[in-house]
Amino acid sequence: NGEVVNIFQEGELLIHKFNTDITARKFTCLKNRTWLNDEVVNFYMNMLNVYDQRLCRRIQGLKQSYMFNSFFVHRLLNTDRKFNYDNVKRWTKKFDIFKFDKILFPINIDDMHWTLACVYIEKKEIHYFDSMRGRGDKYMKGLFEWVKAEGLTKNVVIDEGEWKFFNRSDNPKQDNCFDCGVFTIVCADFLLDNLPLNFSQENMTFWREKIAIDILRGRLRY
Numbered sequence: 001n002g003e004v005v006n007i008f009q010e011g012e013l014l015i016h017k018f019n020t021d022i023t024a025r026k027f028t029c030l031k032n033r034t035w036l037n038d039e040v041v042n043f044y045m046n047m048l049n050v051y052d053q054r055l056c057r058r059i060q061g062l063k064q065s066y067m068f069n070s071f072f073v074h075r076l077l078n079t080d081r082k083f084n085y086d087n088v089k090r091w092t093k094k095f096d097i098f099k100f101d102k103i104l105f106p107i108n109i110d111d112m113h114w115t116l117a118c119v120y121i122e123k124k125e126i127h128y129f130d131s132m133r134g135r136g137d138k139y140m141k142g143l144f145e146w147v148k149a150e151g152l153t154k155n156v157v158i159d160e161g162e163w164k165f166f167n168r169s170d171n172p173k174q175d176n177c178f179d180c181g182v183f184t185i186v187c188a189d190f191l192l193d194n195l196p197l198n199f200s201q202e203n204m205t206f207w208r209e210k211i212a213i214d215i216l217r218g219r220l221r222y
Helices: 002-006 024-030 038-060 068-078 137-154 178-190 201-217
Strands: 014-019 020-021 102-109 114-121 127-131 164-167
Touching: 014 201, 020 024, 020 038, 020 137, 020 164, 024 038, 024 164, 024 201, 038 068, 038 102, 038 178, 038 201, 068 102, 102 137, 114 137, 114 178, 127 137, 127 178, 137 164
Parallel strands: 127 164
Antiparallel strands: 014 020, 102 114, 114 127
């Protein structure tokens, strides 16, 4: 894993895509025992969006999902230290969230920990995935308030009694303090394809290498 990263000069631009520069400096977070940065996590979320769009074009009847980047939840809940829909209402100006199957949100908590939330639009559920078993009540509540606000703008009635919230205890657990971002990416990848969350800590070196290769390629091959 270190060899993949170290062949580049620190300031070298490795790839520009999705309005993001991935430089060698940013790329070094994919070394083992290193915490992932926003650029790498969000670049992968963008690749998942492209993959999902391509899959939905190929498979008739498959409903599209959507991956936001990590700045969405920050703007929604943390910028003003409270829920503020106005900070993100333009993010959905070009699409209707109620036409998606599910929406995923990587969450960067105080630049110290990565988690993931998923809003299942059709199932009317919100799930929270934390590889260190933290509770996500704040984020699930905030995202539900966002769903209700979106409902008002799209003329969709949201009945709070129909929605359920889950802190997912079956999410694989990390056993260190630096792999949370990798767990978040892998969890999003598996959820997008409705796969069981059967990865583990011992897979994280493989996933770091896979993420690195996918980013250098600029797309997912599956």
